[in-house]
Amino acid sequence: MIQDAALSTAAQRLRSGAMSAEAYRTKLLDRIDAQDGEIAAFVPADDREKRTSRSCTQLTETYTTRADRPSLFGIPVGVKDIFHVNGMETRAGSDVPPAVLAGPQAASVTAAENAGAYVLGKTVTAEFAYFEPGPTRNPHQLEHTPGGSSSGSAAAVAAGMVPLALGTQTIGSVNRPAAFCGVVGVKPSFDRISTAGVIPAAPSVDHVGYFTQDVVGAQIAGSVLCTDWRPENTPSEIQPKVGVPTGPYVEQADDIAIAAFDRQIDRLKADGYTIREVPMFEEIETINNRHKELVAAEMALVHEPWYREYGDRYAPETAELIEEGRSVGTDALAIDRASRSDVREQIHSRMDDTGVDVLVSPPAPGPAPRGIETTGDPIMNLPWTHAGVPAVTLPIEKTADGLPIGIQCTARFGDDEWLLHWCRSIEATFTEETQ
Template sequence: MITDEPLADAAASLRAGGTEPSAYLESLEERTERVEPRIETLLDEPNRWDRLQREARALEARFDDPAARPPLYGVPVGVKDIFNVEGFPMKAGSTVPPETVTGPEADSVRALREAGALVFAKTVTTEFAYFEPGPTRNPHDTDHTPGGSSSGSAAAVAAGLCPLALGSQTIGSVVRPAAFCGIVGLKPTYGRIPIGGVLPVAPSVDHVGFFTQDVGGARLAASVLYEHWVPESVEEPTLGVPEGPYLEQADPAAREAFREQVARLEEAGYEVRRVDLLDDIGTINDRHQALVAAETALSHSERFAEYGERYAEATTDLIREGHAVGVGELCEARTGRGALRETVERAMDAEDVDVWICPAAPGPAPEGIDTTGDPVMNLPWTHCGLPAMALPADELGGLPLGLQCVARYGDDEPLVNWAEGIASAL
């Protein structure tokens, strides 16, 4: 179900005039009308295509000289419905009044618009970007989840409805759905993509991320979304495998597939070092859960007090769990982020590792859409704010299986460059 033209190619064609934005939208409209009813990735919008065509024609009139066209000229972008977008209501996957979650347009959306992108649609999210799923299905097999909480964004890109979509990650909401849907997902170093205008979940660990179909598209999107993106050439990386209890959280079949992926990378010439790491993953998991619960309770305190009866059971349980987290426990959880980062990077320095590689999820997408899958393979990297990417790597039982690549804090540019070679080798 993957379209022929991923982001970088589509953007180049639009900028050069090989395809006009209005004509490109016509092809997407046909595809969307055919595919969307089966996967349900987009929020309803009356007259969506009339609006998009008006905006496309205005863009064509404004930038009639191809040499003056911005990098994402005419590119339609999906936006997860916890991002504020001017002119669009906010629902956040919930039934609370939209005015209680609506605010100024998100910094990331504004950056995309300034780069010439068109807001294609608001995409489905789980309720308040936690675990209560929406209706979205996996484009590869509609009997399976696309992952979450950025379910609509990941599935829309995988199905070729738009070449770029915004998501967010507080535990595993970019990397996991990217892996389940067989596409690229990038979660940046904490704070490197501005998060203003995004409905908070747990601000200490909330990240803005995005989805594309390939690494070339991720590089282009990053150059727009990062405030200070500095392209650089890098030598081939040394890869590290985090052996121990963390890796054992993956399903046996997924671990075996991962070992085969590692072997393919070694055959391609990569040096791979196996390092004992994250032996205390149970403690890390508990600490992150306490942090997310406590900060979610704080983020929703006024709204939940008034509209708590409208919240889904999973979200309600999280908020009540957060009420039981003491101030000392919350402070310890926040402090643990930096301590874990130091531990991971000390191991990287000692073993001369540039990139950790590991499964992007415990296995392929689970059957059914009542759950979005387990984010446990993403959790430690989110907790300490390291940049992480999901790359399409394999199939298991006919469903995509992703590889997760993690670099040092701030090494987003090298990570994207390294990811291209890794993806090619796989």
């Protein structure tokens, strides 16, 4: 069920005229018709054919010459169903009435549309971007979870049903499903992509991110979605100096993930990368607890009016989180929020002390768990999200059972352009190995 839909290739062919927007739209809708009955990446929509046909016609009429076509001309985008989109309901994986959740279109959706893209459809999300899963299955192995909460977006890109999909991350909802589904998952620095028009979970740590099949495509998308994109600031050196965190953080991963990570480090060493150990997150349990408490408290604040009116429509796990968050005091929440900058400073200082450019780590405790009753554990993504530093998951290998295993690459706050530049080098190392 895995098919090619590299954003870099599609964007080039659409802008050059080698492929028409209508032909590409038809190709992807055919894939959805053939596959999504089993994968369930998209929220069902009766008007998808008519709506997307109208979008393609408008794009063709607007950009009459190839020279005028913007970077995402004719690119269909999957949008996680907590983003508001003009003319489409937002359900957020919930039974709360859509009219209650309605709001103005997400700024990130508008940015994509201004660059020539259009919304192919809403993708399935766990309820309110937390842990209660939807029906989406992993395209590599249908009996396994695709991860969450951006389940549909990751699965849709992995299956080649769309070349670009938007998601969000409050703990690990981009980097983890990207690892489980074998795609590139980008969680930019905090607030590099606007969260306006997105139903919040915990505003202090909510990130808008996205999925593609390749790093070049991620760079193209980043240049459109991120504020103040600075490609001219990327470094000239090809290989970054790579840091490997040591201590209790990495020990949270299981034996399969650790063995894969060791192989990945050995491959980087063999390719000439400078590898340095970086002691980090000695107090990982405290970081984990503070982040989880912050998420609970802020989600309780966000949902207070909806939960008061429609609490019986919330899934038990989501309701439990909100109830937990109601008990968090203002002093505790202030400490939790302040710890974000403390963890960011620790990351920066440890990187400075060891002279590394990129930190690499397992993006999940192991491969995608069997069953779709859970979305897996985001524990390997949590500290990077808490600190708000950029994190990119790259697909690297597969288990004997055909489940993807990735690597998570992180950098200093604001160094999103540099991180993606270096990820191209790391991606190339492992691409060459599999060819």
